[in-house]
Amino acid sequence: MITVQNLQKSYPGKVAVDGISLSVDEGEIFGILGPNGAGKTTTVECVGGLRRRDGGSIHVGGHDPATEPTALRKILGIQLQQSLLPEKVTVREAVDLYASFYERPADPAELIERLGLGDRRTTYFCRLSGGQKQRLSVALALVGRPRVAILDELTTGLDPQARREVWALLEDLRSTGVTILLVSHFMEEAQRLCDRVAVIDRGRVVALDTPDGLAAATLVENRMNFRLSEEIDLGVLGALGSVQTISEHAGRVSVVGSESVISDVLVGLSHAGVRADGLRIEQSNLEDAFVSLTTQQAPGA
Numbered sequence: 001m002i003t004v005q006n007l008q009k010s011y012p013g014k015v016a017v018d019g020i021s022l023s024v025d026e027g028e029i030f031g032i033l034g035p036n037g038a039g040k041t042t043t044v045e046c047v048g049g050l051r052r053r054d055g056g057s058i059h060v061g062g063h064d065p066a067t068e069p070t071a072l073r074k075i076l077g078i079q080l081q082q083s084l085l086p087e088k089v090t091v092r093e094a095v096d097l098y099a100s101f102y103e104r105p106a107d108p109a110e111l112i113e114r115l116g117l118g119d120r121r122t123t124y125f126c127r128l129s130g131g132q133k134q135r136l137s138v139a140l141a142l143v144g145r146p147r148v149a150i151l152d153e154l155t156t157g158l159d160p161q162a163r164r165e166v167w168a169l170l171e172d173l174r175s176t177g178v179t180i181l182l183v184s185h186f187m188e189e190a191q192r193l194c195d196r197v198a199v200i201d202r203g204r205v206v207a208l209d210t211p212d213g214l215a216a217a218t219l220v221e222n223r224m225n226f227r228l229s230e231e232i233d234l235g236v237l238g239a240l241g242s243v244q245t246i247s248e249h250a251g252r253v254s255v256v257g258s259e260s261v262i263s264d265v266l267v268g269l270s271h272a273g274v275r276a277d278g279l280r281i282e283q284s285n286l287e288d289a290f291v292s293l294t295t296q297q298a299p300g301a
Contacts, residue, residue, distance in 0.1 A: 001026040001061055001148060001179040002047060008055030009042050016042040018203035019056070029170065029180040031194035031211075033187075035294050039203040040183050041081065041152055047181065048078045048150045060148055074102075077146035081153045083137045087126035091117050094125065095139050102144035114169060115139050116162055130157040138166060142173070149173070152183040167193060187287035197286070201294050214289040222261050222283050225254045226276035228269075236272060240264045252278075 002024035009017040017039045024030040034040045045051040047058055049065030049072050058065055063072045085094055095112055099105035112121055115135045120128065128136065134157045141149055154170075155163040163186075170180060170193055184190050190197050191211045199207040199214070207214055221244065234253065238246050242261040247254050255265055262281060269276055 001028075002030075002181060003059045004043075004047065004056065005058075006056040007043065007046060007053055007058065009039075009046060009051070009053055015203055017046070017053075020200065020203070020205055021056075022198050022205060022208065024179055024181060025195075026179050027174060027177045028195045029174055029182055029193050031190040031197035032181065032183045032200060033185075033190060033197055033290055034200035038200045038294075040200055043200065044150050044152055044181060044183055048076060049073075050078070075147040077141040077144055077149045079137045079141035079149070079151045079154060081156070083133075083140070085125045085136075087124060089125050090122050091125075091128070091136055092121040094136060095143055098140045099143045104145060106143050106145050108143060111139050111143055114165075116165060131159065131162060134158060135162065135166070138169075142169075146178065148179045148181070150181045150183075154182060154184065155186065155189060163189070187285070187290060191286045199290060199293050207289070207293050211286045214293075215283075215285050216259070217289070221256050222259065222281070223254065223256050224262055224265060224276075224279065224281050225252055226279040227252055229275035229277055230273070232269075232272050232274050237265055237268055240268055 002022075004023070005021050007017050007020040020039070020043055022030075032040050032043065042051060046053045047060060047065065049069050052066060060072055061075045063075070065072050089097075091112060092108065095108040099108050112118055115138060117132065117135055117139070120132055125133070125136070134155070138151070138154065141151065155166055158166065167189065173180065182190070182194060194211055196208065196210055197214065198205050209217065234246055234248065237243055237255060240257075240261070242257045242259070242264045243255055244258065245256045255261060257264070262283070266276060
């Protein structure tokens with residue numbers, strides 16, 4: 001549904017996007033992650049036809065954003081990091097207006113309720129909180145029943161409950177075949193929603209895989225902490241090949257090791273006839289992968 005080949009975009013004194021290539025399948029939620037200034041927003045603005053690229057090619061649903069903007073707008077919905085509306089337009093007026101731009105829009109009243117704005121339908125834009133403005137922005141992006149939705153920092157400013165409600169809405173959208181390009185700083189959000197993610201740093205794609213695939217490929221330590229049901233010689237565990245360090249403090253044992261350390265330690269304890277009580281496990285996740293990848297790409301690293 002989306003193909004980007006060797007995308008290039010520069011500003012005076014700065015290369016924002018330096019040869020990015022990626023493809024997004026129909027019905028996929030594809031995440032774009034990266035540190036501030038990495039080129040994420042410039043990339044999606046080029047994909048959405050809001051910014052003209054310097055080089056490379058882009059097609060969204062078969063349309064080139066640079067030469068077919070009218071055809072693109074019929075299938076695309078966009079929610080930007082910051083969106084402003086006239087101060088005296090109400091929530092319902094804004095959604096009704098945007099719905100009028102499309103042949104078969106979603107029901108504005110239903111969408112307003114779904115995004116938790118039902119009690120604010122007659123509230124002026126200038127009187128909405130930051131989180132409520134963000135929900136309205138999402139509603140405006142989705143009211144046209146787009147085939148492709150670009151969502152940049154979707155849940156910034158939302159409280160945890162509202163964030164999860166928006167996540168549920170996106171999961172419903174995916175089930176209807178909508179393709180979603182999601183820019184996010186929330187690793188939990190990307191881990192839950194995205195089928196695949198691209199990590200962008202300094203204008204380039206430095207990794208692309210499923211969230212679990214990125215986490216598994218990252219050389220991050222796994223940690224476990226527990227109490228022994230009976231005392232044993234900790235050297236039994238220290239001899240395991242996957243164990244890097246082992247220590248004991250205040251009756252709890254802490255073990256750090258490689259990917260297989262958790263299963264190896266539990267099997268070792270079982271063979272010794274000992275239980276790991278109060279077990280706590282910290283495994284590598286998407287956030288670990290993100291930090292590792294962007295640190296590796298840092299200047300001078």
